[in-house]
Amino acid sequence: AQKITQTQPGMFVQEKEAVTLDCTYDTSDPSYGLFWYKQPSSGEMIFLIYQGSYDQQNATEGRYSLNFQKARKSANLVISASQLGDSAMYFCAMRSMNYGGSQGNLIFGKGTKLSVKP
Amino acid sequence: EAGVAQSPRYKIIEKRQSVAFWCNPISGHATLYWYQQILGQGPKLLIQFQNNGVVDDSQLPKDRFSAERLKGVDSTLKIQPAKLEDSAVYLCASSLEWVNEQFFGPGTRLTVL
Numbered sequence: 001a002q003k004i005t006q007t008q009p010g011m012f013v014q015e016k017e018a019v020t021l022d023c024t025y026d027t028s029d030p031s032y033g034l035f036w037y038k039q040p041s042s043g044e045m046i047f048l049i050y051q052g053s054y055d056q057q058n059a060t061e062g063r064y065s066l067n068f069q070k071a072r073k074s075a076n077l078v079i080s081a082s083q084l085g086d087s088a089m090y091f092c093a094m095r096s097m098n099y100g101g102s103q104g105n106l107i108f109g110k111g112t113k114l115s116v117k118p
Numbered sequence: 119e120a121g122v123a124q125s126p127r128y129k130i131i132e133k134r135q136s137v138a139f140w141c142n143p144i145s146g147h148a149t150l151y152w153y154q155q156i157l158g159q160g161p162k163l164l165i166q167f168q169n170n171g172v173v174d175d176s177q178l179p180k181d182r183f184s185a186e187r188l189k190g191v192d193s194t195l196k197i198q199p200a201k202l203e204d205s206a207v208y209l210c211a212s213s214l215e216w217v218n219e220q221f222f223g224p225g226t227r228l229t230v231l
Binding site for chain 1: 149
């Protein structure tokens with residue numbers, strides 16, 4: 001069974017500093033995708049970044065980068081130059097990319113609440 | 119491009135009452151998902167549609183929850199009768215196909231008293 005673990009219920013970071021949010025996963029599927037979503041207090045889930053299990057390079061999207069360590073089954077999110085607007089819940093998720101599996105079904109972790117201090 | 123629309127945004131009912139949520143996915147998106155997000159947890163899939171067919175409803179409490187996607191576009195999720203533990207945010211998401219990125223709507227926050 002697939003599982004996502006986020007061990008940091010809450011994190012604080014000073015504005016303009018970098019922060020790393022931890023995510024470990026467990027799966028027996030050879031092909032899978034890893035995702036990070038941001039959920040502000042308004043409730044909408046906002047897609048941030050995606051990493052495929054066969055991607056050779058770590059994914060980057062603007063100030064977001066994903067530190068993918070396949071052997072350790074970790075997919076940590078790094079936010080550089082934190083801004084006040086980054087304060088939100090952050091969820092790590094994964095899904096199988098195998099046909100015949102739970103196609104498209106995202107498995108989410110419990111999330112990390114990030115607070116950016118001015 | 120318009121995003122995923124959901125209504126209502128908030129709903130308060132008493133236990134044993136029924137409630138229905140509506141979702142309009144992004145135009146052209148074949149795959150539609152309903153997730154339940156209980157406070158303090160990540161979303162959990164309830165049901166997944168591919169066009170108007172059900173792909174996965176293994177975690178849908180079928181004795182009280184039902185969902186349909188007529189004509190492969192809009193979808194409704196119904197709870198009848200509601201229980202206290204159904205208090206949650208119900209998120210609708212859609213994707214072009216199941217392999218593509220999922221876009222989420224703003225959610226419906228349900229409170230069961």
